[in-house]
Amino acid sequence: MVEYIIIVVIIAIAAIAIFGVFGDTIRAKLGGAVAELGGDTGEKDAALSTSSHDWLKNMDKDGGN
Numbered sequence: 001m002v003e004y005i006i007i008v009v010i011i012a013i014a015a016i017a018i019f020g021v022f023g024d025t026i027r028a029k030l031g032g033a034v035a036e037l038g039g040d041t042g043e044k045d046a047a048l049s050t051s052s053h054d055w056l057k058n059m060d061k062d063g064g065n
Contacts, residue, residue, distance in 0.1 A: 024051060 019026075031045075 020053070020056065023056075
């Protein structure tokens with residue numbers, strides 16, 4: 001049972017690391033897709049102006065911005 005918990009923790013750490021590395025790229029691609037679909041370009045610009053490091057650092061305790 002402990003082995004499964006260790007595996008889950010390792011996967012969670014890997015997911016956080018991947019998001020930290022590729023977060024800016026993912027945010028840029030999603031922002032471009034939203035703008036093409038007719039979304040609010042102001043929100044896209046606001047999302048792209050914040051780096052992943054700053055965004056993660058400024059998260060509230062409940063996980064929101």
